[in-house]
Amino acid sequence: MAPETVTAHRNTVVEFRGKGVRSAVKTLRQSRIYPRVRAVVGAKRIRQVRSRIIKSAALPTVAQALATCSSAQQAELAAFGTAVQDWVHAWLVEQDGVNGLSWSNQWPGWAAG
Numbered sequence: 001m002a003p004e005t006v007t008a009h010r011n012t013v014v015e016f017r018g019k020g021v022r023s024a025v026k027t028l029r030q031s032r033i034y035p036r037v038r039a040v041v042g043a044k045r046i047r048q049v050r051s052r053i054i055k056s057a058a059l060p061t062v063a064q065a066l067a068t069c070s071s072a073q074q075a076e077l078a079a080f081g082t083a084v085q086d087w088v089h090a091w092l093v094e095q096d097g098v099n100g101l102s103w104s105n106q107w108p109g110w111a112a113g
Contacts, residue, residue: 014054014055014056014057015054015055015056015057016053016054016055017053017054017055021053025050025053088107089107092107
């Protein structure tokens with residue numbers, strides 16, 4: 001699988017600028033008054049404040065993340081990737097038969113053959 005494909009599906013990860021800020025935000029969001037605060041202040045203003053108290057976290061690349069895996073874990077991930085590709089191809093072939101389509105030929109994870 002191409003690294004850019006994996007990166008495109010990552011959730012946004014953020015870091016708070018301090019531990020105190022993180023705990024204050026967590027406490028506020030879990031409180032019963034948060035819906036009222038959000039209603040009074042407004043969702044847009046809440047997002048503006050949040051953007052000022054967080055910073056983007058540096059995420060490792062796919063290659064860096066995989067480099068932290070043991071050889072057994074890497075082998076397991078490779079086997080899982082192959083099994084997933086095979087399953088998707090089989091499902092697409094089945095759907096082609098049911099719906100009269102030809103999506104299985106378009107699946108980039110499967111070499112024709």
